[in-house]
Amino acid sequence: MKLSDYAKKLGVSYKTAWRMWKRGEIKATQLPTGTIIVTTEEISPQGVAIYTRVSSAENKSNLDSQAERLKAYCIAKGYQIKYIVKEVGSGVNDNRKKLVELLLKDDYSLIICEHKDRLTRVGFNYLKVLLNKQGKDIEVVNLAEERKDDLMQDFVAIITSFCARLYSIRKRTRKTECLIQCLKENQNEVSSEASN
Structure with missing residues (x-):
């Protein structure tokens, strides 16, 4: 199976799968054409974590609708949903309890959020780099303006x-x-x- 197909089944980006292969975490061989073929027979995706957030309690009803949209998205993509995290707090707060708890867990491979700012308003790329280093990734569903x-x-x-x-x-x-x-x-x- 090609590395790109393997990445999709695992629920991570191609870049993350490529880094995993470079670190020796995935058994694969590279053909002379450059194509990487995964030799692992069984794929066991770790699943995904859905993260939803609103800024204030008055918008709390939006949490459920965010979660439902993301759940439908994950089902359509064939992702195994491990966690659905709903949190009320500012996007600039760097000490959101539920997000910190999620980041400390090891049994998922991808965080799904509706908009980039739902995860964090500040330091999104730093967070992505650190998660990639752990073999995880972030998938933003909607890249439209906030x-x-x-x-x-x-x-x-x-x-x-x-x-x-x-x-x-x-x-x-x-x-x-x-x-x-x-x-x-x-x-x-x-x-x-x-x-x-």
């Missing part, structure tokens, strides 16, 4: 996050200044007591 209201909610989340950090920095600076002032006062008290 909705502006979701983008605005994430923009507000970014501004709020930076304001909180700025406030925290100012607060820490005030604490440091207060600590220095207290130390100076204590030093002056000790100096005046020593001179008496």
Whole structure:
């Protein structure tokens, strides 16, 4: 079987299958023409993980419709669905509990998401590179432009996050200044007591 066909049955991209072959994870031979023929008899796809996300609780009903669309897509492609993850949270939040739990699992080979921004708004390519290194991949179903209201909610989340950090920095600076002032006062008290 050709490596491209093997990749489809496994539920990964051709590039990922090629990397797996280069690392020796797939038994295959390369013909003089360059075609890679997989010699493994039985293919056991690890399955796919569907990931859905909305930015706020008011859009929670959209999670089910996202999941249903992706489920129908996976069935049409012949993918074995292992997980369906539904999460409410900002796309710029880098500590979404359900996504982190999914990324820590090893028993799937592909993450399916409807739009790139459903998985993450920031660092998508870094995430893809790291998953590829683990022999996994990401498949984005719809590459159309994202909705502006979701983008605005994430923009507000970014501004709020930076304001909180700025406030925290100012607060820490005030604490440091207060600590220095207290130390100076204590030093002056000790100096005046020593001179008496």
